């Protein structure tokens with residue numbers, strides 16, 4: 192779903208939304224007092240387009256007709272073609288629905304019943320929704336498709352269950368490993384024959400950005416948790432491979448327990464995708480092609496914030512959005528394990544609803560674990576309100592003062608959607624782990640704040656020490672160890 196201003200819609204969609212707004216004025220919401228208007232864009236069987244409106248209608252005995260269903264019934268009654276008695280009735284094509292809630296605070300989306308009813312007409316129709324006393328240029332409106340709002344709608348004909356994709360044959364497993372080195376006779380790496388042994392019986396994985404951080408966490412686990420740490424490979428170090436990449440894979444193993452892999456993926460989400468594809472393949476190779484399920488994957492990194500929290504606190508994501516506001520949620524069991532690890536570390540926990548009311552002054556930031564939703568965006572840098580660098584002597588655009596305003600508007604739209612954290616990878620981690628069947632969670636040290644206490648936006652960066660970046664990873668390590676122990 193995308194959120195934009197009404198004036199940024201196509202002229203046709205603006206018209207449709209205004210029609211929905213207009214018809215909401217004569218709605219009859221005698222019980223709910225919540226007037227709704229709907230307008231459909233309808234192509235009749237002859238190919239002519241029509242706007243068909245409806246509004247909600249409620250009775251003293253609490254029966255009701257939603258605006259969308261009202262409009263759909265009118266469209267079918269007025270724009271179907273019956274070719275004679277007993278012959279087939281040709282229905283109009285419903286291309287889009289606009290819905291307007293006159294007293295709603297946010298765009299009024301169709302209720303569940305209407306989603307199903309509209310999906311029966313056309314599961315791929317466009318859904319535009321808005322709210323307010325009148326439809327204005329700057330009214331915030333949402334644009335989505337019905338399939339987005341109602342995936343897996345009920346259908347009378349039996350839904351065909353997709354065949355699962357065949358698993359890769361074990362002898363072809365190596366084909367999955369394109370970017371990360373694995374020991375073959377042709378890769379001249381130290382202890383090649385022994386290296387794969389390190390990946391046997393790995394039960395959990397910590398994902399970090401930089402190779403240095405992976406190293407630091409493995410060393411921390413050795414020093415503080417009695418783990419035996421090994422380096423599977425570190426492509427940021429000379430001598431490991433002719434390719435210099437940001438990938439490092441360390442293992443940390445507490446005696447008698449399954450090991451934990453600590454992998455770095457470099458900057459951004461593409462690295463995450465590759466690491467989450469290739470590390471499981473390496474684990475399978477190490478276990479002789481047998482299934483090697485991970486019982487937890489925790490991404491531990493750094494992030495920016497648009498919430499009034501102190502720099503240096505640890506932020507735990509309760510959900511992660513992507514640029515299109517699609518939301519994924521972490522595994523509740525892993526979240527709980529992270530909270531327990533924080534309690535054991537004597538950290539104070541702040542829930543999402545308590546952030547705004549809290550006064551964090553005189554609090555040691557690193558002792559705070561603060562929860563809330565985050566956004567993972569490829570517009571990480573610009574999305575944090577940073578300008579593109581342009582040389583003043585180069586031709587092309589000069590710095591445009593309205594550009595900053597546009598970037599801050601993006602931040603503001605995220606804030607309105609409840610976003611607290613801004614980073615690049617969490618969404619990809621949760622989406623891929625859900626596909627792979629791995630429970631996942633994510634947390635990170637807050638090292639940048641984009642919001643001043645007065646509500647304006649700023650660029651403020653804390654060049655944090657390595658220590659700051661290791662502290663969330665400690666929670667990740669302890670949470671994974673507890674999860675693995677619980678599993679027996």
Ligand SMILES: [Zn+2]
Pocket residue numbers: 257258259301302303304305306
């Ligand atoms: Zn409805």
